[in-house]
Amino acid sequence: MSQSYVIVGDGIAGASAAETLREEEPDADITIITDEGEPLYNRILIKEFAKGKLPEAPISIHDESWYDDRDVDLVLNTLVTDIDPDAHTLTAHDGTEYEYDKLLLAIGGTPTQLPVENSDAEGIHHFWTFQDARDIKEHIEQADNSVVIGAGLLGIDLAAITAAQGVEGKYLMRGKAWWRYALSQEGAEIIHNALRERNVEPVFDSGVDHFEMDDDGVVTAAIDPNGDRYPADFVGIAIGLNFNTEILSGTDIEYDTGIYVDEYMRTNHDDIFAAGDITEFHDVILGERAQNGAWGSAKEQGTIAAKNMVDYGSAEFRWVSSYSITHFDFPFLSFGHPTLGDESVEAKYSDTEWRRLAIKDGKIVGGVLIGDLSPQTKYKKLMREQVDVSGQLETLVKQDFQLEDLEGAAAEQ
Numbered sequence: 001m002s003q004s005y006v007i008v009g010d011g012i013a014g015a016s017a018a019e020t021l022r023e024e025e026p027d028a029d030i031t032i033i034t035d036e037g038e039p040l041y042n043r044i045l046i047k048e049f050a051k052g053k054l055p056e057a058p059i060s061i062h063d064e065s066w067y068d069d070r071d072v073d074l075v076l077n078t079l080v081t082d083i084d085p086d087a088h089t090l091t092a093h094d095g096t097e098y099e100y101d102k103l104l105l106a107i108g109g110t111p112t113q114l115p116v117e118n119s120d121a122e123g124i125h126h127f128w129t130f131q132d133a134r135d136i137k138e139h140i141e142q143a144d145n146s147v148v149i150g151a152g153l154l155g156i157d158l159a160a161i162t163a164a165q166g167v168e169g170k171y172l173m174r175g176k177a178w179w180r181y182a183l184s185q186e187g188a189e190i191i192h193n194a195l196r197e198r199n200v201e202p203v204f205d206s207g208v209d210h211f212e213m214d215d216d217g218v219v220t221a222a223i224d225p226n227g228d229r230y231p232a233d234f235v236g237i238a239i240g241l242n243f244n245t246e247i248l249s250g251t252d253i254e255y256d257t258g259i260y261v262d263e264y265m266r267t268n269h270d271d272i273f274a275a276g277d278i279t280e281f282h283d284v285i286l287g288e289r290a291q292n293g294a295w296g297s298a299k300e301q302g303t304i305a306a307k308n309m310v311d312y313g314s315a316e317f318r319w320v321s322s323y324s325i326t327h328f329d330f331p332f333l334s335f336g337h338p339t340l341g342d343e344s345v346e347a348k349y350s351d352t353e354w355r356r357l358a359i360k361d362g363k364i365v366g367g368v369l370i371g372d373l374s375p376q377t378k379y380k381k382l383m384r385e386q387v388d389v390s391g392q393l394e395t396l397v398k399q400d401f402q403l404e405d406l407e408g409a410a411a412e413q
Contacts, residue, residue, distance in 0.1 A: 002027045005309060006090060006098055008080050008247075009106030010034035011043065012295055013276030015062060016302035017104050017309075022070045024310045030072045031098065033090070035079040036129065039064060044295050046133035047157040050140070051164035059130065080107075083251055085269050102309045105259060105267075105274040106302060109241030114149065117210035123219040124211065124235040127158055136236070140165045143234035147171075147222040148200075149208055150238035151178045153323060153334075156191070158236030160327035163198035170230045171195060172206040172222065181339040182368055184346055187354045190370055194328040203230075211235070241293070243278050256280060258291050263316045265305035273309055275301035284318050285386060286365060290337060294321040320380045324373075333373050336366030336383055345393035355397060362390035378403050 005021050007014045010032050021030055040062040048054040067074040075092075082091040083103075090098040111126035113119060125136050136158075140146070146162040148155055151173035162169040171178075177188035192202045206228070212221040222230045243258050254260040254268045258280040265273045265281070276298040283290040300319050307315040325332040330352040341358030348354045353371030357364055357379065364383040369376060378401065382389065387406075389396060395405050 002029055003101045004029040004099060005031070005102050005104070006100035007032045007104045007106060008034075008090070009104075009108060009276065010036065010040050010074065011106060011108055011276055011298065012040065013108075013298040013302035013305075014104065014106035015040040016299045017106065017275060017306040018067075018072050019070070020303045020306035021309065022072065024307065030070075031075065031100075032067070032072060033075045033078050033080055033092065033098065035077065036131075037077050038130065039067065039074060039076075041130045043130075046130050047127075047161060049130075050127075050133040050137045050161045052137065052141070053164065080247055083247055083253070083272075085251055085253065085272060088271065101271065103272045104302075104305055104309065105272065105278060106276045106298075107244040107247070108277045109243040111238070112240040112242050114208060114237050114239060116208050118213050118219070119208075119211060119237075121211055121213040121219040121235075122217050123233055124237060125158075126237055127154055128241075136161060140167055140234050143167050145169070145231050146234040146236065147208075147230050147232035148236045148238075149222070150236075150240075151175065151180065152238060152240070153179070153325070154238035155236075156325065156327065158238055159195060159200050160198075162234065162236070163195070163200050163327075166199075167234065169200040170222075170232070171200050171202045172208065172224060172230070173202060173204050174207050176204045178202065182334060182356075182358075182366075184356065186348055187346065187356055187368065187370060190330075190352055190354055191328075191332075193351075194330075203228075241277065245278070260289070263318070264308040264313060265301055265317060266308060266312065270312075273305045275305040281317060284316065285320070285383060286337065286340075286360070292321050292337075294323045297321040318384070320383050322376070322380075330371045331373050332368075332370050333376060334366070334368045335376060335380055336364070338366035338368050340365050343393075345397050347397035347399070349399050357393070357396055359389070359393065362388045364389060364396075372399075375401055 041060050045059045079093040111128050146167045146169040148158045148171045159171045177185050178191050206224045208222050209225045258278050259274040261274050261279050261281050263282045277293045280289045304315045304317045322335045341360045343359045346356035355369045357367040
């Protein structure tokens with residue numbers, strides 16, 4: 001009798017799991033349920049579409065025939081509202097019940113709303129789905145001035161979109177630097193200057209107290225906690241994700257901000273797995289729980305989850321993620337967990353070249369490279385192999401760093 005696999009979520013984690021399941025189990029019943037109205041698309045490229053740099057066509061990865069060709073049942077526009085782990089069933093918003101032998105939760109998150117007055121005004125956008133990108137593109141092309149809130153990786157995408165569309169912008173940040181938990185002031189200033197060159201002005205120690213809107217409910221300005229007023233007929237907000245854990249209510253599936261999974265992507269239920277943004281996974285490199293929303297990480301988690309749904313323990317999730325930004329004249333890449341660590345080392349080589357490594361217990365746990373990305377392979381190797389670099393941090397940030405520059409065991413890697 002064939003196994004029935006149900007996947008909730010058709011992002012890269014869910015889709016890669018479906019593809020792997022079909023390869024591993026040619027006769028299995030596979031169903032994907034998603035609340036979106038279209039099949040898998042490239043979430044990385046939607047920012048380029050919103051910037052006006054790409055048409056829609058290259059962004060869609062799968063059309064519905066992809067699922068048909070693999071005998072995968074794709075259920076669109078359907079929100080799962082309840083899970084019964086004991087009965088092995090799911091219930092959708094329309095009352096439809098789905099049975100499963102093995103379940104994968106690849107349910108991601110929803111953009112966090114800014115809890116201030118008039119945050120639901122027309123002209124205020126969040127950036128997560130392809131439809132969000134369509135709405136942003138249509139609006140920004142008509143805008144005269146903009147405000148972006150959220151000093152992280154999604155926030156800078158919104159700032160770059162306004163810049164690419166030639167719209168004057170203010171980028172409001174709570175601290176004194178963009179992505180201040182991963183970059184020092186010196187490193188962040190490279191990003192700040194690049195934004196200024198594109199007519200987007202960083203505003204530090206700021207935020208939003210409330211929005212103003214006109215009689216038609218359209219946003220007209222953002223007022224920060226200092227009382228400063230920033231006119232805006234376009235507002236972009238990217239202050240994080242609320243992970244979609246509400247469907248776990250009433251179950252004993254273990255979760256906190258995300259769903260707890262082991263290194264095989266299994267939850268505390270033998271037949272329930274999770275992958276992608278939603279997971280708090282056991283990071284075998286860090287030796288602790290971690291979350292990571294990078295595309296490559298989610299894809300790999302989906303693949304690993306599928307293999308273990310078929311044969312538990314057959315594949316371990318061991319991954320050093322990367323996230324790149326391509327908005328500027330210089331490259332930018334972060335890897336691993338650059339906001340963690342108990343110490344760090346950094347160096348600046350020019351106005352557009354800088355790097356920083358985060359260190360925990362003498363080992364690299366993440367980093368940020370601006371300008372020259374060539375050392376990334378070496379740093380990732382040291383991180384994966386958990387090489388102790390204690391006492392050699394300055395060597396690591398030599399501009400022409402080579403693995404053989406490290407003394408002792410590291411030099412033998």
